[in-house]
Amino acid sequence: MFHFFKKKKTVAETYDHLPVTTDIHSHILPGIDDGSPDMQTSLELIHGMQQLGIRRFIATPHIIGDMYRNTPQTIQAALGETRAACKKAGIDVQLDAAAEYMIDDHFLELLKNKSPLLTLHKNILLTEISYSTPPVNIERIAATILEQGYKPVLAHPERYHFYHHNPDIYQHLKTMGFILQVNLLSLTGYYGKSVKKAAAFILQKNLADLVGTDLHHKYHLEAFNEAKNRAIMHEMLEGRTYNDLESLANLK
Numbered sequence: 001m002f003h004f005f006k007k008k009k010t011v012a013e014t015y016d017h018l019p020v021t022t023d024i025h026s027h028i029l030p031g032i033d034d035g036s037p038d039m040q041t042s043l044e045l046i047h048g049m050q051q052l053g054i055r056r057f058i059a060t061p062h063i064i065g066d067m068y069r070n071t072p073q074t075i076q077a078a079l080g081e082t083r084a085a086c087k088k089a090g091i092d093v094q095l096d097a098a099a100e101y102m103i104d105d106h107f108l109e110l111l112k113n114k115s116p117l118l119t120l121h122k123n124i125l126l127t128e129i130s131y132s133t134p135p136v137n138i139e140r141i142a143a144t145i146l147e148q149g150y151k152p153v154l155a156h157p158e159r160y161h162f163y164h165h166n167p168d169i170y171q172h173l174k175t176m177g178f179i180l181q182v183n184l185l186s187l188t189g190y191y192g193k194s195v196k197k198a199a200a201f202i203l204q205k206n207l208a209d210l211v212g213t214d215l216h217h218k219y220h221l222e223a224f225n226e227a228k229n230r231a232i233m234h235e236m237l238e239g240r241t242y243n244d245l246e247s248l249a250n251l252k
């Protein structure tokens, strides 16, 4: 009966956590791509996201042929070091690693040679495409990935500006076999208005199954620390489950 006197929760209190507890896309391993440059930064990023409710990270360093030629070895080594540093710093978090594969000649070579690829879970493979030019033969590439038993995820489809004039492409990418992963910060306008619009479109059409932070640096963390940004994310993701990797892996 005294609920009238209850203090109304502020936006910050209502949305003190991110809408997911597992982050399936981030660049928090130190010194191996354009994400965290050193271990101190990695620990700050991990701790900061933990404060926002992230319990499990699947770090996904870039593998780009002419820029970051990471391998399972370089990634596993960075993962081991980061796990040890977290333990030493008293950060209790589940830390795993996969990779974000740029669909380029190097990737096609890895596929051709049947090199074991790092996956988010079972057969689920995180990929991205160039921001400047769309791949001409993406349908054939998707078919090849599927033939090899992987399920490709396309990272941040909303960030490819060349698709903004053609929103039918998102359904088409799904038909090709891509699982779509939207960046949480895209929903807030962090990457600009047209990206925000594309992200909203993808969610409204129910085309995305995964969301990620794509956390690279402290400016991203600062944006996640804004309660109003988290409120937008919660609102946009309401009513649907995201990041259920097990179900996606079992989907026929």
Ligand SMILES: [Fe+2]
Pocket: 025, 026, 027, 100, 155, 214
């Ligand atoms: Fe990324």
